[in-house]
Amino acid sequence: NWELTPELVSLRGLENKVSVFSGFRVLLDGCPNIPHWTGQGAVLTGVAPTSDVAFDGASFDTVIAAQLAHSSRFRSIHLSPSGDSELSYSTSNGARFNAPDATPLALYTRLFADHSPTSHLSVLLKTSVLSAVQDQRAALMQQAGVDDRHRLDEYFTGVRQIEAQLAVEHPPTADDQIDRVNTNNKLMAELMAMALVCNQTNVFNVVHAGPVSATCLPNDTSGYHAHTHNESVDAHLGYQVTASKLAELSFRGYSDFLRALHDIKEGDSTLLDHTLVFGFSDTGYAKIHSIDNIPMFLAGGANGKHRSGQHVLGNGDPVSRISLTAQQLMGMPISEFGVGSMKTARPCSEVAA
Known part of the structure; x- marks a missing residue:
């Protein structure tokens, strides 16, 4: 109204x-x-x-x-x-x-980086955080039903799209x-x-x-x-x-x-x-x-x-x-x-x- x-x-x-x-x-x-x-x-x-x-x-x-x-x-x-x-x-x-x-990079790091000394963010963005859980991801997709597989695929695709933006465009810290x-x-x-x-x-x-x-x-x-x-x-x-x-x-x-x-x-x-x-x-x-x-x-x-x-x-x-x-x-x-x-x-x- x-x-x-x-x-x-x-x-x-x-x-x-x-x-x-x-x-x-x-x-x-x-x-x-x-x-x-x-x-x-x-x-x-x-x-x-x-x-x-x-x-x-x-x-x-x-x-x-x-x-x-x-x-x-x-x-x-x-x-x-x-x-x-x-x-x-x-x-x-x-x-x-x-x-x-x-x-956005700071938020991505909080959510996905493991913060270990061997974790290099530039490599993580290029290869995808999904690569680190590839076996678990494949197993999960096999166990999930059709609807859940579709949702998981949307999620994984979304993560990779954002990683591509962060890695290629390098969005700057915001100016005015x-x-x-x-x-x-x-x-x-x-x-x-x-x-x-x-x-x-x-x-x-x-x-x-x-x-x-x-x-x-x-x-x-x-x-x-x-x-x-x-x-x-x-x-x-x-x-x-x-x-x-x-x-x-x-x-x-x-x-x-x-x-x-x-x-x-x-x-x-x-x-x-x-x-x-x-x-x-x-x-x-x-x-x-x-x-x-x-x-x-x-x-x-x-x-x-x-x-x-x-x-x-x-x-x-x-x-x-x-x-x-x-x-x-x-x-x-x-x-x-x-x-x-x-x-x-x-x-x-x-x-x-």
Whole structure:
């Protein structure tokens, strides 16, 4: 029951998989609005940060990860497609943030390299990690049924295609051009989908670009952040044209992850149907660092728990309602979330199946 805006066009075809939340805000309780920090801190912890270098509690993804850690190789995986190896908002104590993999190659290495002294990544990419398990792979294919053989073949083919891209193209660490960031992001999305389907992890975090982003269009002398503050609002359209285009290109990062999950079939459903992907920004109106109307999204079926395709209007309610909703859809045994005015026991029932 929602329509695509210019910034969300990359979701076309997936609208029924995504719920959109608007009109929610951060309640400060006397704390300052710290630009590019308060928004994400409040969404993830349920309270506005009192410091510009730490959150006032754990980000809820780490709580979910701890609950699910027993069933996977990695408790969680963190990604920074922009190439910033320190860009992360995932924290179990508010002070130390989980370090991300900042290139597709770093993520590939985490997932597939054995990290032994004799493991040479350049050789691994050229010969394929699949060569190291050739006998086991052949035995598995013989034992599998027709449908499972088809799925295994798709997986092995996908791994080899990504290896070919990493070995031949050598995607650079991302620079400020948005196309480079999205190229890294798409490769990471495909690798992450493989990691999920093989149960390497149950939780992942992605920070597409830094909050004071210099991400720019080709031949553009100003970055995204500068455009949001300095560009005039088009009198006819009612929005900042270049900033809107950069927002659309940035949002493709979220859409690419959804499509990577949607492309993996699991019986009559997809990996996306068995996943919940929470996406959000750090501000509602970047020109003034507003923390009202922060855009938030929930995508995926969450194993049938998410009634997706909805638009929920918050009418000024705290963003912590969406955070509580996400945690409950993930099966967390909690009835409330947040601190002070942000404390809530009201999940968004509109999206609960």
